[in-house]
Amino acid sequence: MTDTQLRLCLVGAGISHSPSAVMHQAAMEASGIEGSYVLRDVPPAELDTFVDELRAGRYTGCNVTAPYKALMAAACDCLEGDAETLGVVNTITVRGDRLVGSTTDADGFELALSNRHMWPRQGATALVLGAGGAAAAVALALTRVPLLRLRIAARRPEAADTLAQRLHGSGDIATVPWERDAIAREGAHSAIVVNATSAGLDALPFDPRALPTGCSVIDIRYGPRPVDIVSAALESGHRASDGLEMLLQQGLLSFSVWTGVAAPERAVRNALMEAVQA
Numbered sequence: 001m002t003d004t005q006l007r008l009c010l011v012g013a014g015i016s017h018s019p020s021a022v023m024h025q026a027a028m029e030a031s032g033i034e035g036s037y038v039l040r041d042v043p044p045a046e047l048d049t050f051v052d053e054l055r056a057g058r059y060t061g062c063n064v065t066a067p068y069k070a071l072m073a074a075a076c077d078c079l080e081g082d083a084e085t086l087g088v089v090n091t092i093t094v095r096g097d098r099l100v101g102s103t104t105d106a107d108g109f110e111l112a113l114s115n116r117h118m119w120p121r122q123g124a125t126a127l128v129l130g131a132g133g134a135a136a137a138v139a140l141a142l143t144r145v146p147l148l149r150l151r152i153a154a155r156r157p158e159a160a161d162t163l164a165q166r167l168h169g170s171g172d173i174a175t176v177p178w179e180r181d182a183i184a185r186e187g188a189h190s191a192i193v194v195n196a197t198s199a200g201l202d203a204l205p206f207d208p209r210a211l212p213t214g215c216s217v218i219d220i221r222y223g224p225r226p227v228d229i230v231s232a233a234l235e236s237g238h239r240a241s242d243g244l245e246m247l248l249q250q251g252l253l254s255f256s257v258w259t260g261v262a263a264p265e266r267a268v269r270n271a272l273m274e275a276v277q278a
């Protein structure tokens, strides 16, 4: 492998089922770019060693997933765009011995919803469940809707408060208690509800079937089987979507960050669909 080739990886924990390698290998192949993309399942105690490897040039870039998005942001020498606002990264580019961090999750979420014609209208109310890394990106993306009323509910109220404060100044943003009644009340006048937790129907104080007609339901989780919240929402007549399109879009954007060229969407989409259905 020559020095001009891409050497990419995904760093996270418990990532053996991630389709990221398949997506990026398809992107490189269809773009005629040589390189590799491997999964690096790193235990927390070995994250510092991984950062040293990255800085030493073993990889030209990496994606970052749970639980390392904030830790890897702290390891970067500089953060760009949304990563600076949120303090999390999902994409790192190695420039010399410097690590430049960015995140494509917010833009990926926005593109995914726009592609599915589910992006909220000006002045809409949106309810986000969760206050982790992905919820922060989702909430940030939603603040770009003019005059949006954004509500955030999370099982740890302090995490919801921290996220709301981080986005302070971006519009009408407040938190909602993590209680079934409060979430149902807020959902009743929301145009869109997003589950950005890693939990499903059985664990959340939220039932999409109780939402009013016309409310869109997004669950950013994805997998080979239908996502329970999405199935329940569809069954009760709501528009609903899982996180596959977001996964695709954030991946395409990461590829552009590393290569400076647009990723070949059709090839990557086909590879992703095959990988998740396998």
Ligand code: NDP
Residues within 6 Å of the ligand: 065, 066, 067, 105, 108, 130, 131, 132, 133, 134, 135, 154, 155, 156, 159, 196, 197, 198, 199, 203, 204, 220, 221, 222, 243, 244, 246, 247, 248, 250
């Ligand atoms: P984090 O670990 O950063 O955050 C997880 C969030 O879920 C936290 O708010 C956590 O609460 C909450 N949570 C977990 N379990 C429960 C539960 N039983 N009840 C209530 N809240 C719960 O993970 P991420 O934000 O990175 O990822 C969240 C989900 O989004 C994952 O399923 C991930 O696969 C998906 N994702 C999808 C993407 C896509 O492109 N489609 C991109 C990124 C993520 P607490 O802090 O209290 O633990």
